[in-house]
Amino acid sequence: MNFIISIFQRIFADNMGIKNIIQVLSLLISVAVFSQKSTPKKAPVKKKVIVAKENTVLPVINEDLPLLIPKKKDGNFGYVDQKGRFVIKPEYHIAVFFYEDCNLLNAPDEKLRKFGTADYATVEKDEISYRVDKKGKRVYRFRQEDLGKCVHKEYTQQLYQAYVLNGFYGIIEKATFKDPADYRQFQIYPQYDYLFILEGDDVANPMIIASKNNMFGVIDVHNRIIIPFEYDDIKRNFSWKLGKMFDVSKDGKNYYYIDSKNRTY
Structure with a gap:
């Protein structure tokens, strides 16, 4: 700006003609335009983009178990x-x-x-x-x-039930059992201190909480041991139906879940 003012002062001091004034003005406009084009532009500031991490896939070790x-x-x-x-x-x-x-x-x-x-x-x-x-x-x-009302679902009748004979628990198939004197009619002959059939989806092969010598384990209807008799208690709840797991304790106070392979979670 000071440069332009000094030029005008010189013009009027020298009494320059109109033609010269126009030439000088043209020169000044060219200089001004050139200086504007020559001014370096600031580089645009790049915004930092944060990419969200993908959801962690929950591991599957046993397909029969819940993910959580x-x-x-x-x-x-x-x-x-x-x-x-x-x-x-x-x-x-x-x-x-x-x-x-x-x-x-x-x-x-x-x-x-x-x-x-x-x-x-x-x-x-x-x-x-x-x-x-x-x-x-x-x-x-x-x-x-x-909360609404639950829709009534048809109850699936259990095939088996516990049967007490001489103070011991066994398993019978309700539809066929008639004579307790005939040991062949028992699915599992009474030999346990306690038995409880857990609620489940597979009524033909339920899991059965069993007690022997004051210890708890789990058996199936063929009297095969699924969970060894090493627990102080196994809860009679819906953990098998909901999660294919058993709610167990070795001290009667602290409970935790195990799967059908006796793996602890």
Whole structure:
């Protein structure tokens, strides 16, 4: 700008003609345009792009087992994968297998019904129940007004039942058993201190909690030992039906899950 002012001062000081003034102005405009084109442009700042990591695929060691298994640590439940690594941190008083919730499946609000599918599990913390997804996110908090009525499903009649003879437990097939004096009519002749047939999908081959010499194990209807008699207790719950696992304890206080190969989780 100072350069241009000095040129004008010189023009008027020298009393230059109009023609010369026009030439000088043309020169100044050319210089100004050239200087604008020559000004270096700042390089655009590249924004840092953060690419989210892909979801970790849960390992599959046993195809019969759930991908996530409830596990207790320091007094609270979380979920581990089939390798025993925590995927959902232990912070819940109660945590059950990922399984359908029929009340939510029949919720009056159709938008809530998806939370009743087996993609979610029910947990409880501070006496509040939630449904969580497989990443551990709480996606729904239970409210009584949200719950519908479970649709009645036809009960699958069990083929076998426990039978007590002379203080010992055996197994009979209900449809064919008639004479307890005929040992051949017993599926398993009474020889155990206690037997309990677990609820399951395969009624022809149920898992049976058995007690002998004050220790618990699991047998099948052919009297084959599935889980050795080394446990102080095995819970009579739905862990076999929901997760193909057994809820066991060696001290009657601390419980954990094992699979049908006696592997601990």
